[in-house]
Amino acid sequence: MLRTKSFLDEKEPIDGLRISVMRNHLKPGTLQPDPDIPDDAYDLWKPSFAPKVGLLNELRNDEISWEDFSEEYREYLRHPMNGVRMHQLAQIALEETVTLLSKEADPEHSYRTIIANCISQLYPKLETELK
Numbered sequence: 001m002l003r004t005k006s007f008l009d010e011k012e013p014i015d016g017l018r019i020s021v022m023r024n025h026l027k028p029g030t031l032q033p034d035p036d037i038p039d040d041a042y043d044l045w046k047p048s049f050a051p052k053v054g055l056l057n058e059l060r061n062d063e064i065s066w067e068d069f070s071e072e073y074r075e076y077l078r079h080p081m082n083g084v085r086m087h088q089l090a091q092i093a094l095e096e097t098v099t100l101l102s103k104e105a106d107p108e109h110s111y112r113t114i115i116a117n118c119i120s121q122l123y124p125k126l127e128t129e130l131k
Helices: 053-060 066-077 080-095 111-122
Strands: 002-006 017-020 098-102
Touching: 002 080, 002 111, 053 066, 066 080, 066 111, 080 098, 080 111, 098 111
Parallel strands: 002 098, 017 098
Antiparallel strands: none
16 A cells, blocks of 8 residues: 655554655745654655755745646656656555655645555555544
8 A cells, every 4th residue: 555644734644654755854934954854753764756956845845836847756756767757656665554655744745645546547456544
């Protein structure tokens, strides 16, 4: 099973393997660690899944729409190396529960959801739960 969840949500045993897909774990605009993301909040950290810094900044600064961000991010995920990473992640999720984590509270506007949707297109039989 592949799940998604915000770091702001409570950690639960059903989360299984918790993977951060954030580029960093700092408070935005600082070099200070984000107190909402302690080291024990995740099992693995895969920053290569995170959007490019410039793209994420454009979204945060309202320079592009969510739709444009989503389209560009999906294009980034189509890169062959990211395809390999998504296949590897799917293989793990076929064997055990994997929860992708980022900080956004709204799953409708979170790149963790885009990753999960791309993986579920590659593996339609993989059960997903988006939070």
